[in-house]
Amino acid sequence: MKFVGVTSCPTGIAHTYMAAEGLEQAAKAAGHTIEVETQGSAGFDSLSPESIAAADAVIFAVGVPVRERARFTGKPLIEADVKKAISDGPGLIAQAVAAVEEAAANPAAAQTGPPAPATGGLSTKVDNQASVGVRIRQWLMTGVSYMIPFVAAGGILIALGFMVAQLAGGKNGAIVVTKQYSLTGPPVPNPTHIINIVTDFNPADGMQWAALLFLIGGASFGFLVPILSGFIAFAIADRPGLAPGIVGGFIAFTIGTGFLGGIATGFIGGFVALWISHWKVPKGVRGIMPVVVIPLLSVLITGAILILVLGRPLKALTDGLASWLHGLSGANLILLGVILGLMMAFDMGGPVNKVAYTFATTGLAAAATATGSTNLKVMAAVMAAGMTPPLGLALATTIRSHLFSEAERENGKAAWLLGASFITEGAIPFAAADPLRVIPSCMLGSGVTGGLVMLFGNTLRAPHGGIWVTPLIGSPLLYLLAIAIGTVITAAAVIALKAAGPGPAKTELDAAGLAEVVV
Secondary structure, rough: EEEEEEEOOOOOOOHHHHHHHHHHHHHHHOOOOOEEEEOOOOOOOOOOOOHHHHEEEEEEEEEEOOHHHHHHHEEEEEOHHHHHHHHHHHHHHHHHHHHHHHHHHOHHHHOOOOOOOOOOOOOOOOOOOHHHHHHHHHHHHHHHHHHHHHHHHHHHHHHHHHHHHHHHHOOHOOOEEEEEEEEEOOOOOOOEEEEEEHOOOOOOOOOHHHHHHHHHHHHHHHHHHHHHHHHHHEEEEEEHHHHHHHHHHHHHHHHHOHHHHHHHHHHHHHHHHHHHHHOOHHHHOOOOOOHHHHHHHHHHHHHHHHHHHHHHHHHHHHHHOOOOHOOOHHHHHHHHHHHHHHHHHHOOOOOHHHHHHHHHHHHHOOOOOOOOHHHHHHHHHHHHHHHHHHHHHHHHHOOOOOHHHHHHHHHHHHHHHHHOOOOHHHHHHHHHHHHHHHHHHHHHHHHHHHHHHHHHHOOOOOOOOOHHHHEOOOHHHHHHHHHHHHHHEEEEEEHHHHHHOOOOOOOOOHHHEEEEEOO
């Protein structure tokens, strides 16, 4: 049979493409063909009308609404979460075959793709029928998903600004961009460069290029808290939540409450906007509700609550957290690295992993103009610990291939690049198939790596990139050594546990809900 499919996830990065690969491998193994359209964060290349017309059935493995869904109307349809294609691609292919056979036997009862919902260009996956705890996690994850591109762009540009400044010969990398923006190493009484790049930019001056990179990166970082807040509110109230969420997040950033204030205003703005949008108003007022009444009142209420009620305690909490973090040293700092490493490997891109990553990136934003900051060490530990699970499993499949299935061996080849690029999700196919042995092994390796990075004193100014941002890492050779040690430990643990004997069948693990914990 011939199938077409669409894969997408909330962030549009790793899971989208891993799900497509899972479907392609499963279809090939079953003797079928499939053409998959990946609707990722960088857009998508649409399936041709000819491919859709020739398909026997359609498979949606998605975490957000499918774009241009109406193209698939009239075809037998299988729809599942994006995680399902990663953990059980053969199961989805089998369902698609069954749907085709059912459609052939009873065309009137065939399940077909409905027209595209009117979701606009922004989307989120929140299950309104789920428990309160699950929805809270989904609201938070929506904010984090939309925040990540701003973090990645801003962090890498700032880091490049520091690197270019040092290469250009700036004293301690010191540079001042007008009176508002500074990029400094240790405090320098008389900076070597005082410039205004808006009016006096000189393309021949490396320090001014550093200033340009820093200025743009700082602007991107400035959106971190407003975007986090805005899209938490968006997940709660849809478009009416954007204005109070983003404005509230900007106020939180301005008054120094950090990401805690952004989370608070996201929830406040979302629920206030949702409440106001449900008001019963006269017909004459309905037309101005979305453009005047809802944004006006929700922005006012959200901002007032933050400034007058929550601002002071949240700022005190944020300052206390920063003070505690910067006060860590020695064994306490190593313990923090171990804990962050365990979190990064626990669910490999899931909520616990994202908590650790968000903690690091928000700290990185605060450390944008600091050198040797504990925040920079935290970012280094988190990225290194996130790289070791896929690298460890890639190594294990290389040196003990007979312990893994053919599909896992193929995933192991891809995991080298995924791990090197800090895409922890490269370990998910292994963890989904054998969580009781893979997850503890990954946590062991990542915990050791996180602790070693803290012990070695590595720093990192970039929020992503893996080995590709090595020039931005403090003591890069020791950093790579920490990753190598964690990779070997992960591989050794996985091999030892698998060689000890067969574990529970995957169906038993699914029944216990363990596979769902992973993905």
